[in-house]
Amino acid sequence: MWYELGDLISYAKVKRARDLDLPVLSMTSKNGIMLQNNRFKKDIASKDRSNYKVVRRGQFVFGFPMDEGVMYSQKIVDEGILSPAYDVCDVKKSIIDPNYLEAYLHGPRALTFIKEKLRGTTARRRVVPKDQLGTFTLDIPSLGDQSKRLNRLSLMQLLLENKKQLLVLLDELVQSRFIEMFGDTNNSMEWPIANVESIAKVKVGLVIKPTRFYSSSPTRYKAIRGLNISPFCINDTNWVYFTEDGAKSNKKTEVKENDVVVVRSGAPGTAAVVTKEYAGSNAIDVLIVEPDLTQIDPTYLCAYTNFPHGLKQISKGSGGAAQKHFNVEKYKNLTIFIPPLEKQKLFSIEKKEIDKSKLAIQKSIDELETLKKKLMQEYFG
Incomplete structure (x- = not known):
């Protein structure tokens, strides 16, 4: 059955915190309503919080920026206090579960509506x-159907979070295995030590006015910037492209x-x-390190x-106060352990096997995300 939102909520009669000793709450678009940490409590202890609003479990809170989804049901504590800037509403629970309302208002049709009706710039x-x-x-189904839908979405979200945690654990496994094979930062295994410049050629990508070589539309000449580099992988996003002439005039800063x-x-x-996949791309303001493959494995480096x-x-x-900056000479002088090449390659093989597992998990995450979007579309339009 169809309802207007105004028929499902009513703005609550505000109860102020005054001298009540209640948990302090906050709200963000990513985490919803949550308990403030102890540090925040200390920060506001000396401030007048008597005007904070008391929010009961099951009440709904509208915040800002609303188009980013800052609107949630309070399901953390029986009673907590929240900034007076937020609107607190009672929900007609005989018609709609507050958690279902939360999910509905984060659906595609609701967010589109909010963006169209939005007022204010900051x-x-x-x-x-x-x-x-x-x-x-x-369009509100029965409370029973709401519960079933919420359970499906909740299970899907739990699966997603578990799989994402698996990715984190696999990254931790790589570092743990590296330390197990090669020791800690103090060279506890007493490997030979060298400077990077003795086992690799180091240069810097294009620095001076690279924009003069940019193409206004995508070409086959990609240029790697810091934005394209994450630990162990190149991100296939945020590319800039060189023109053909730009690429030809900067062969020295191509990567292999x-x-x-x-x-x-x-x-x-x-x-x-x-x-x-990325060999032949150019490089802008990043270090390009060409390892001597007879001494050092690229994955190990x-x-x-x-x-x-x-x-x-x-x-x-x-150096740099606002934004850290790393000098090419500093990297050349970086000291590095030099274990036997066979041992380095063994780590590389193990890392590739872990990467295969991560790839499979990421594919599963992508599929779940797609399914979740389909369900959100089906349930909430």
């Missing part, structure tokens, strides 16, 4: 006027398969191995750079 002012918000229409590219600015030391073994040294060599 984040703290982007809200929909109450009289406009109340006109949004919702098995080169290691290292971020210089922003997150200095973040490193990835160039795969066959990449891991050493990404892990504390290299990052501790890089952080000492990074």
Whole structure:
């Protein structure tokens, strides 16, 4: 049955915190309503919080920016206090579960409606006027069907979170295995030590006015920037492209398969191995490291750079107050353990097997995300 939102909620008679000792709550678009940490409690202890609003379990809170989904049911504590800037509503629970309302208002049709009716320009002012918000229409099934739908979505979200946690654990496994095979940052296994410049050629990508070589539309000449580099992998997003003439005039800063590219600015030391897919791309303001494959394995060098073994040294060599910047000479002088090449390659093989598992998990996550979007579309239009 169809209802207007104004028929399902009513703005609550505000009860102020005054001298009540209740949990302090906050709300964000990503995490919803949550308990503030102890540090925040201490920060506001000296402030007047008597005007904070008391929010009961099951009440609904509208915040800002509303178009980013800052609107949630309070399901954390029986009673808590929240900034007086937020609107608190009672929900007609005989018709709609507050959690179902929360899911509905984060659905595609509701968010489109909110964006169309939005007023205000700054984040703290982007809200929909109450009289406009109340006109949004919702197709509400029975409470039993609402519960079933919420259970499906909840199970799907739990699956997604578990799979994402698996990815984190696999990343931790790679670092744990590296330390097990090669020791800690203090070289507890007493490997021979060398400077990077003795086992690799190091240069910097194009720095001076690279934009003059840019193409206004995508070409086959991609250019790798710091934005394209994550630990161990190149991100296939945020590309800039060179024109054909631009690519031909910058052959010296092209990357090859098995080169290691290292971020210089922003997150200095973040490193990835160039795969066959990205060989021939250019590089802008990142380090290009060409390892001597008779001495050093690219994956080992990449891991050493990404892990504390290299990052501790890089952080000492990074300057700049606002944005850290890493000098090419500092990387050349980076000290690195040189285990037997066979052992390095064994780590590389194990890393590739872990990557296969991560790829399968990521594919499963993508499929679940697609299914979740389909269900959200089906349930909430």
